[in-house]
Amino acid sequence: MIQCVGLNPVFQRTLTIANFRLNAVNRAKPDILEGCAGKGINVARVLKTLGKPSISTGFLGGYTGERISWYLQQEGLASDFVQTASTTRTCTTILDLLNNTHTELVEEGKPVSVQEVEQMYRVFERNLRGCPLVTISGTVPQNVPNDVYFQFTRLAHQYNIPVIVDTQKQLLVQCLKGQPFLVKINREELGIAFEQTINSEKIFLELIQRIHQEGVEWVLITHGKEATIASYRGKRWAFIPPSVTVVNPIGSGDAMLAGIAAGIVDGLEMLPAIQRGVACGSANVLTLPTGTVIREDVERLEPEVKVLPHT
């Protein structure tokens, strides 16, 4: 089973509003979507659709934790969460039908205890047995040390298990020292992680190089609906997604990571694996629930992703 680490899961609510306005009373349509999410769980869900079993790990607590567990069971997603005294966060997506905007209200994860963090290391290690690949996604609750993903990556190395990572800021910078196999990051977060404004191609390429210098083989830079740039040993490719009608883009990065993970586990070369990932990202945009794809959409979109050399 692929281990999908998502230390900061989410009880996700998706509200549809006819014309969302600031400083006003906004009324949502009654068919509010609720479910389990957060980057790690989103990856796990898309993997399941692609026929790949996974186990989600992280922290879970309180009444939202219970609801997330219930949704995980309903969806048939295996999990091994550390139970926390604090309540798991809720995040809210606002889809505005008139203006076609998509707003994500993200709560920070509440604090976890030192003992809960220690338990998490044990949960991570026990789920490495029989695991072909680890995905690590997203932020962490308060009190979790910034080197947590570095520790996980180092541990996975001891078991010869590749790690692919999608995170930000210090969590990313520190994780690089553990030499994950692949890092996926959006262009804005790349600049933030290295405290630089990306206002030229030169700076963009230098920052990619800094990630490689730590020993990371593949670096993927996403940029909304623009092309994803993949970099490997001095070569670069642009993956141009097909244009699709946007329903809900939240979770597209997670769908992409899942598609790449599925491709790697299937033994694909990296370029076709990334192509599948980009197709999953586009397929996610077409569905209303967060971090969800329809397999037929992925299969249809995969050949439509253009792969070009990036100069």
Ligand SMILES: O=P(O)(O)OC[C@@]1(O)O[C@H](CO)[C@@H](O)[C@@H]1O
């Ligand atoms: O705070 P994080 O962990 O970076 O991101 C949380 C989040 O925005 O990510 C998912 C979409 O990628 C949503 O399910 C969730 O609300």
